[in-house]
Each structure stands twice: as C-alpha cells, then as structure tokens.
Amino acid sequence: MSLWEYANPQKFMQLSRRALPWVTVAATLCLIGGLTWGFFGTPDDYKQGSTVKIIYLHVPAAMMAINAWVMMLVASLVWLIRRHHVSALAAKAAAPVGLTFTLIALATGALWGQPMWGTWWAWDPRLTSFLILTLFYLGYIALWQAVDDPDTAADLTGVLCIVGSVFALLSRYAVNFWNQGLHQGASLSLDKKENVADVFWFPLLVCIAGFVLLFLTLVLLRTRTEIRARRLSALLARERMG
Amino acid sequence: MIALLLRDMRLAMRAGGGFGLGLAFFLLVAVLVPLGVGPESATLAKIAPGILWVGALLACLLSLDRIFALDFEDGSLDLLVTAPIPLEGVVAVKALAHWTVTGLPLTLVAPVLGVLLNLPEAGYFWLVVSLGLGTPALSVIGAFGAALTVGLKRGGLLLSLLVLPLYVPTLIFGAEVVKRGADGMATATPLALLAGITAGAAALLPFASAAAIRINLR
Amino acid sequence: MIALLLRDMRLAMRAGGGFGLGLAFFLLVAVLVPLGVGPESATLAKIAPGILWVGALLACLLSLDRIFALDFEDGSLDLLVTAPIPLEGVVAVKALAHWTVTGLPLTLVAPVLGVLLNLPEAGYFWLVVSLGLGTPALSVIGAFGAALTVGLKRGGLLLSLLVLPLYVPTLIFGAEVVKRGADGMATATPLALLAGITAGAAALLPFASAAAIRINLR
Amino acid sequence: MELSVANLAVARGGVTVLEGVSFALPPGRALVLRGANGIGKTTLLRTVAGLQPAVAGKISVGGEAIAYAAHADGLKATLTVTENLAFWGAVYGTAAVEDALTRMNLSDLRDRQAANLSAGQKRRLGLARLLVTGRPIWVLDEPTVSLDAASVALFADVVRGHLAAGGAALIATHIDLGLAEAEELELGPFRARPASENGGAFDAAFGGDFA
Amino acid sequence: MELSVANLAVARGGVTVLEGVSFALPPGRALVLRGANGIGKTTLLRTVAGLQPAVAGKISVGGEAIAYAAHADGLKATLTVTENLAFWGAVYGTAAVEDALTRMNLSDLRDRQAANLSAGQKRRLGLARLLVTGRPIWVLDEPTVSLDAASVALFADVVRGHLAAGGAALIATHIDLGLAEAEELELGPFRARPASENGGAFDAAFGGDFA
Numbered sequence A: 001m002s003l004w005e006y007a008n009p010q011k012f013m014q015l016s017r018r019a020l021p022w023v024t025v026a027a028t029l030c031l032i033g034g035l036t037w038g039f040f041g042t043p044d045d046y047k048q049g050s051t052v053k054i055i056y057l058h059v060p061a062a063m064m065a066i067n068a069w070v071m072m073l074v075a076s077l078v079w080l081i082r083r084h085h086v087s088a089l090a091a092k093a094a095a096p097v098g099l100t101f102t103l104i105a106l107a108t109g110a111l112w113g114q115p116m117w118g119t120w121w122a123w124d125p126r127l128t129s130f131l132i133l134t135l136f137y138l139g140y141i142a143l144w145q146a147v148d149d150p151d152t153a154a155d156l157t158g159v160l161c162i163v164g165s166v167f168a169l170l171s172r173y174a175v176n177f178w179n180q181g182l183h184q185g186a187s188l189s190l191d192k193k194e195n196v197a198d199v200f201w202f203p204l205l206v207c208i209a210g211f212v213l214l215f216l217t218l219v220l221l222r223t224r225t226e227i228r229a230r231r232l233s234a235l236l237a238r239e240r241m242g
Numbered sequence B, C: 001m002i003a004l005l006l007r008d009m010r011l012a013m014r015a016g017g018g019f020g021l022g023l024a025f026f027l028l029v030a031v032l033v034p035l036g037v038g039p040e041s042a043t044l045a046k047i048a049p050g051i052l053w054v055g056a057l058l059a060c061l062l063s064l065d066r067i068f069a070l071d072f073e074d075g076s077l078d079l080l081v082t083a084p085i086p087l088e089g090v091v092a093v094k095a096l097a098h099w100t101v102t103g104l105p106l107t108l109v110a111p112v113l114g115v116l117l118n119l120p121e122a123g124y125f126w127l128v129v130s131l132g133l134g135t136p137a138l139s140v141i142g143a144f145g146a147a148l149t150v151g152l153k154r155g156g157l158l159l160s161l162l163v164l165p166l167y168v169p170t171l172i173f174g175a176e177v178v179k180r181g182a183d184g185m186a187t188a189t190p191l192a193l194l195a196g197i198t199a200g201a202a203a204l205l206p207f208a209s210a211a212a213i214r215i216n217l218r
Numbered sequence D, E: 001m002e003l004s005v006a007n008l009a010v011a012r013g014g015v016t017v018l019e020g021v022s023f024a025l026p027p028g029r030a031l032v033l034r035g036a037n038g039i040g041k042t043t044l045l046r047t048v049a050g051l052q053p054a055v056a057g058k059i060s061v062g063g064e065a066i067a068y069a070a071h072a073d074g075l076k077a078t079l080t081v082t083e084n085l086a087f088w089g090a091v092y093g094t095a096a097v098e099d100a101l102t103r104m105n106l107s108d109l110r111d112r113q114a115a116n117l118s119a120g121q122k123r124r125l126g127l128a129r130l131l132v133t134g135r136p137i138w139v140l141d142e143p144t145v146s147l148d149a150a151s152v153a154l155f156a157d158v159v160r161g162h163l164a165a166g167g168a169a170l171i172a173t174h175i176d177l178g179l180a181e182a183e184e185l186e187l188g189p190f191r192a193r194p195a196s197e198n199g200g201a202f203d204a205a206f207g208g209d210f211a
C-alpha cells in the first residue's frame, strides 16, 4: 500500500479520526507544559528582564507561520501534479491556521520590539517579508473564497501559493542575505555555539513541539470539515440534478 | 506578438482606458495631495518621494484589470489561447503594452509632478531612474494578479489584495532611491534591489500568469 | 426605487465592484503612504487629514464609472429609461447606492486608518463627521460625471477630468475640518460649507444627470 | 391603445437610414419587420421605443406603453434567475414573476445564477422580463436568437397569449416565428436615399449654398 | 487531419452534461450538432477547441488545428473592420485579410468602427476571422445568429469553399444552414445521467460511505 492512498478522502477520514485524539492530547500537554515551564520555570534575562519570555510565543508562532506556508506549498504541488483532492483541501484548511500564527508572531514581535528596539515596527528585511507573507495569507484565503468551482479554486490558489513561497523563504532566510536588519539571526539553529542559554532553550523546544502539534491538530480538524463540506455540496448538486 | 502589442496600445489610446486613466490618476494625486495636505513646502518636500511613488503605484494598479478583463469579456482571450503564439508570450506582451501606456508615460511626466510636490532638486534624476526601473515590475506583477482574477466575481477587489503584497518591495525600494537621491546619499543598494525585482518578476511571473489564465478560462 | 437600491447594493456586494474595491483602495492608500513616506510619526500626523481625504476621494472616483457603465453595457439602462420610474429618481437612487457601498464604509473604517497614519487624537471625531457629511456629495457629483460620460469612448479619463474640479471644494473643506479638529480649532465654517455643497449637489445634480443620460443613450 | 407610425425617418450615427416608414398596429395584432442586415431595424425599434429621437415623422404612443427587448437583455450575471426577474417586476410594479418563470419554462432554473445559463436559457430569461412589465406594446429586436425550435414555439405561444389579451407586438426578426396572426412589413422600400438627395434637417441647417 | 472524438464526456460548472459522445470528422466534411437549449453544445465545442479539459474520453487533434468561433467574437468596438481583421491575420501569420473582407461582403464597411456595425454586420466580421486563421478545422457555435437569409447563404458558401479546400467544420446551430454535405448529430442521447448513476471522478473521491 502506498502513501497516496491517504489522499483518498475515505481513507483520510478513517485515519484522521483515529489519530486526532492522540495529536490533540499531545498538543495540549506540550503547550501547557512548555508555556508554564517557560513563563514560570525560567529566570529573567539579565539584559531583557522578563520580556524575554515573549520568546515562547513569538518564536514558535513565527516558525509555524512559515512552516504552514511550506506545508501548503507541498500540498498544492501534490494537488497540481497528482490531483489528489485531500491535498488541495488540506492546503485550504491550513491557511487560516497559518494566518493566525502569523498574526500572533506579528503581535508578539511588536510587543517585544517596543522594549528591545524602542519601536513597534521597523522596515527590516525579515519583518517586511513577514508582513508580505501575512498579506499573502489574506489573498490566498480570499482567492479560495472567490472562485465557485472548487477544482479551479485549488488550481489558482496553488499557483498563488508557489509565488508566495518566495516571501515565506525570504522571511526565514532574509537575515542571512542582509545583515543590516534589526532582527535576531538564527540563534536557535542546532549546531550553533551562540545558542541561547540552555535554560531558555529547552522550554522553547517544548513550546515549538506544542505549536507543531497544535498546527497538526487544527489542520486535521479543518481538513475533515472541508472534506465534509465538499461532500455535502457535491451531494446537494447531485440531488438537484435529480 | 508585435501585432498584439500594437493592438493593445492602439486600444488603450482609442479607449483612453489604460493610457489616459493611469496618467490622469497620477496627475490627480499630485494635484490633490497639496490641496489636502496644505501648501507648506517643507512638509511637501519631505513626503514628495513617497507620494509620487504611491501615486505611480496606484495609477498602475488602477488599470490592471483591463489587461485581460476586456479580452476575456469579448472572447478575444479564448481566441488568443488557441492562437499559434505561446500564452506566456501573450502575457509578457500584454504586460509590456500595459507598461508602455502607463508606466512609461508616468515616468516621463513624473518630474513635472515633482515640481508640484516641491521635490528637492537632487531628487528628479533619481525619481525618473527609479520609476523607469521599477514600473516594469509593477506591470508584470500586475499582469499576474490580473491573470489570477480574470473572469472572477469580486475580481477587482481580489486583484488589489493579491497584487498589493507583491508591490510592497518595489514601492519601498523605489521610494528609498528617491529619498536617498534627494538627500544626496548613495542609492546603489536600493537601485540594485529594484532592478533585481524587475528582472526576477519579468523572468518568472509570465509562466505563472499563463498557467492562471488557462485555469480561469475553463 | 427601493428595488433598484437593493439590486445595486446586492450587485456591488456580489461583484465586489464598488463596495470592496473602494474600501480596499482606501486601505491601500493608508497602508502604502507610510511605506512610501516613511514611518516618522510627526510627518505622518501632519499629513494624515489630507491623505485620508485624498484617499477617500480617490476611492470614490475609482468606482464612479460603474454607476452607469455596467447597466449601459448589458442594456439595463435602456430598460430603466423606459421603465415607469422617473430617471431623476433612478439617478438619485444610484448615487445613494454608490454612497452606501463606498462612502459609508469609507467613513466607518476611516478611524482605523487614522491609526495607521498616526492622526492626532482630537481628529478622529472630525474625520468621521467630515467624511459622513462630504462623501454623499462625492457620490452625487460622481453620478453626474458618470452620466455625462456613459457610453463614451475614453469615458474613464474624461470622467476623472470632469469630476475633479467639482471635487476640489469638497476635498478642501473636508480636509480643513479634520485639520482644524485635530488642532483643536473651530470647525463650524468649513463644516457648514461642506454641508452646503452636499445639500446643493443632491438637490440639483440629479436633474442634470438624467438629462445627460437621455442624451447619451440616443 | 393603437401604435401608429407616420412617415417616420430614423438615423444612426448621424446618418438617416430609413425614411417614410408608416404603419399602424392595433391591439391584438403583431407586425413583423423584415429587411436585410443593416437596413435599420434596430434603429427603427429604438426610435419607436423612445430611446432615440426620430429625424422626422410621428409616433402615436409614448415610451410608457412600450416594453422593449433587444440583444442586450439587461441580465445581471451574478443574480439568480428569480432575482433578475423579481427586480424588473418591482420596477414595473407587477407581481407576475412566478407566472413568467412558468410560462418561459424557467422554473427548474430559478436559483441558478444568470452567468451559469446556456445561451438559449439566457434568452428565455430575457424574454420572461417582457411578461413582468405588464405593458401592452412589445417592441422586440430579434427575440428568438439562440433559441431552439421548441423554445421558439413556446415564445410564439407567449406572444399569441399577449395578443389575445389585447396586447400588440412589433418584432424584427430574420427567422419564421410561425405566428399566423402577424402581418409582415418589408423595410427595403424605405431605405433612405443618400443625404444629398433627401434634404431634410441637414440641408435646412447646413446644406444651403454658403461658403 | 481527421478530428475524431471518442467517448467524450464534458462538464460545465462541475456538472457533467454530456457523456459518451463519439464522432469522426474527416477532411472535407461538416458535422452539424443538434440539441435543445442547454443540452451542452457550447460546452462540447469549447472542450473540442481545447478551452476546457474533458472529463473523460479522447480528442484526436490538439487546439492548434482548430479555429473556434462563438457568440463573443473577439471584436474590438473601437477598431475598424480592417484593423480588427488585420490583427487576427497577424496573430495567425496569414495575409488573407482582403480576401476575407470580400468573401464576407464587408468591403464597403472596411473603415467603419466595429461599434458602428449592425448586429448582422458584426457577425459577418466575426466569421471573416475564420478565414484569416488558415486553420483546417472550424468549430462554430451558432455562427448564423442575427444573419439574414442572404448572409446565411453567403456563409454556407464560405463553409462549402472551406470543405472543398480540404477543411472540416463542426457546427452547433438551431437553424438550417442549407449545407447539403453536412451530416447531423443529435446530442439528445448523450445527455449525462445524473451524477448518482454515472459514478466517475466524484464518487471515487467524495461519494463513498463515510461521515
């Protein structure tokens, strides 16, 4: 049996029904655990004071905002190339979740920027490309909404997703190309010596895991809903045809 | 392809659609902003680069939906898709025609409007250079947005929404060039970025646009 | 007449034509201007009233040609002219519909955009009041321009040209109200003038517009 | 109310295309206008409907009695069939929407957006609008374009019903509607002579001998 | 080049409207598609012309061999007759503009803007475009709408000429073109059964028994 079988809605529904409770529980545990540990179990930073704790929301949210787009890109490509409906619907389902993460990252980033940089916002390359990504999320969702025929909508949003990926990647790697930005570089990469201190690092890992699992939960849930909605409209159309 | 370019330009001239409208709009912005903001020359000089670039961008945006919508409505687009020229070429030529009737005239009249907005003298050269380098990107990106939304309900609104994020970098770097130029600072970096955006967009987006049109015509 | 109002509003909602587009455009202006001009809050605060009013005006202008053009193209206008309702009423209702889907939402979201442009606190109230009082004039005047140019080649360009001079007083007094309000000065005079323009335009222009449509349909 | 037209001359683009057209259309009768492409049928009908002024001649009834239908049938693509029709019903103050849907065989399509109709279905919807106007004189420009034989027959029935109820119809068409009660008027003989010969308004104003 | 279509199914708005359509159209032949309004003629022709994907089945030639003409005939109102035609001539790389004007009886109107043509004259111009494509297979959707009898005959001659030169034509129409050499295909029997019976792509994906 091949992986593609899960692209069959029926198979997907069965699998996701079984997986969903586990993922949900794991997400809840990681999030509660990680955030509590981060907020209450770590010392204040000597320089930043307690504002450093925004890191437990900001970094995972920003990461997942980008990862969600990458996931949508993969799902869109699968749809465009192999035309598996579940894949298209999963991309559709992920967009609002990704948008929410994006907004969280923007809000927490702005809150953090005020004490750190003395401003809510700056036209730093990472920040700019991230803002553009936010707008892309909006456009992507709006495009899904605007097209009547679901397959056409999936095709068009697929094309848009590919184009938007430029900005998803830029907001992750822009800091590497331009060093004049304000924003933190890749301080978390696993092989770096200049990692943040371990006390912050481990709870952050748990939070990131929590956000990944939360994303998975929400996407599974929303994909199931999308599949049902699609089935419903198809059945209604069938009824009308008599 | 040249026939298509000529036709699109001729249509724009005759119907006043792209050509006049974009230009008129640009003028409008330059005339209305001092009226609205007040005639204080220091303030105007400060905002001139930004306002001129925003005006140019809006003027382009305004005429975008005509790139494909008219041809879609009267069936020309169906015929062009089945014609013996590659659709990518059609898209590129239509973006070029759009630029010739909006971006190019905008670039040429911009210095005049700079006067209205009291742009510092050192800025004129950079205004023309940055518009000349940046407006092609606006047309190519706009053609992509127009291709995604051709024939859709709510097309106009969606078009702005889809195109806006792609326009932001061009706007930022374009206005930056003029600002730095007006202040006598080095302009090489934003200028290079502007050129990069234009080149990248012109090289890649026509393919995405052609795919979008094929999908939308179904 | 109510049916016409409802239909026009419904069409605007479904097609996103007027409704979304004007609003999106207004938003765009408010987002792009800080991008282009730079985020310096003192400058922004100074130009905010003017920019917001110019933005509102452009947003209205943008959707004007749809007031009659779509109905002209699909033959509805022919049918409305021969329908048992006075054409003056049709014009007035269409201007009202235009206002409901552009002017009104613009007025309502304006405070939010004021934040983006760093409008001084005292200005918000006056921004809403002046837009609420002034935008109906924009729609009525715009309907007149649209009636004059319906079915003409080069319509879009002409429309802007014809309407612009008529818009200038509204813009000046409107922006003046907000500026004075933001600075804590008396706003009664420009406000009264604004109200006068709106009342005068709404009372007289529909007759001129109806005549223009009758002529253009020949 | 009898529509009668006396010595009518009509122009398009400043050029007089037909002149000396006279006919009378009493209630209960239909008149089919015939003539080659470009002879001026559309121009004549628009003039009769009051959409453009006549160059010369008289038309006995004003536009208030006339329901006009042409190629562009005023449908909004984003509204449904019922919404499109209900709008015109409201404009004309009639409540005949349901009846019109049934008679033009559109009941099954009532909730479909007009954009999603076939060419012939759209045309049927355009014609259904006539029924909600409640007006006595129908002025129709090629009403059966795109219709199949069954729909043409259906439409002929509708016209017959309208005539029987005391209405009248003036129809320009190239095909045979199968309306036995209709008279035909060939427009060929009324083709306007070139402007240099026919004098008229132009000559009165600018055609004299001055330079 | 023979156009042959095997077991074709076509859909509009996500609903399959025709299925199991098969026919062959050798050079020199014409095939007239018949069927009630809304049966799916336009959808079928658009699919054959390569403008939309088929739901199932095979079409033997690609869009490159096909000249498609529908209601919307791609005319620009502000261009003159010659300019309109010359544009398409340039796109297809042919220089047959003069010839096309003559054959569709448009020479007198050559410098008139398309906006100032009558309905039938516009249609003739739309059809003249076919002649400048130089393509062998014509796919025509109700080509004679708005044409008078003389123009229909003129057009039938043009089609005959095209067939005689080795071309082929697939025509959907409700009227009789007087083309003796054309076969007819009634589309009624190919009407798609409701989706619940015909299975297909939908059922494979979303039609199963899950909740």
Ligand code: HEM
Pocket: A055, A058, A059, A062, A063, A064, A066, A105, A106, A107, A108, A109, A110, A112, A113, A114, A116, A117, A120, A121, A126, A127, A130, A131, A171, A172, A183, A184, A185, A186, A187, A188, A189
């Ligand atoms: C509105 C303002 C901000 C935005 C839009 C923003 C956005 C982002 C983005 C897009 C990432 C990259 C996530 C990834 O590559 O997976 C990120 C990571 C990060 N941000 Fe921010 N940020 C903002 C403000 C701040 C501030 C003020 C700070 C602290 C001074 C900060 C600290 C960090 C850190 C430490 C990382 C992880 C770095 C890495 O591994 O790449 N951010 N942020």
Ligand SMILES: Nc1ncnc2c1ncn2[C@@H]1O[C@H](COP(=O)(O)OP(=O)(O)OP(=O)(O)O)[C@@H](O)[C@H]1O
Pocket: D012, D013, D014, D015, D017, D035, D036, D037, D038, D039, D040, D041, D042, D043, D044, E115, E116, E117, E118, E119, E120, E121, E146
């Ligand atoms: N601006 C113009 N200048 C000169 N002649 C014009 C102009 N506009 C239209 N015409 C001509 O006026 C004539 C009348 O057109 P009209 O549309 O009334 O014809 P019609 O009888 O309805 O034809 P059809 O059967 O093709 O619809 C046509 O011959 C047309 O070419």
Ligand SMILES: Nc1ncnc2c1ncn2[C@@H]1O[C@H](COP(=O)(O)OP(=O)(O)OP(=O)(O)O)[C@@H](O)[C@H]1O
Pocket: D115, D116, D117, D118, D119, D120, D121, D146, E012, E013, E014, E015, E017, E035, E036, E037, E038, E039, E040, E041, E042, E043, E044
């Ligand atoms: N979105 C949609 N959903 C369901 N059915 C649709 C949709 N859009 C169109 N249809 C139907 O598809 C069918 C095929 O339409 P098509 O235009 O191909 O018909 P046609 O044979 O060309 O008819 P005509 O002779 O009237 O032009 C029509 O019955 C139409 O109502």
Ligand SMILES: [Mg+2]
Pocket: D041, D042, D043, D141, E118, E119, E120
């Ligand atoms: Mg006609």
Ligand SMILES: [Mg+2]
Pocket: D118, D119, D120, E041, E042, E043, E141
């Ligand atoms: Mg059809």
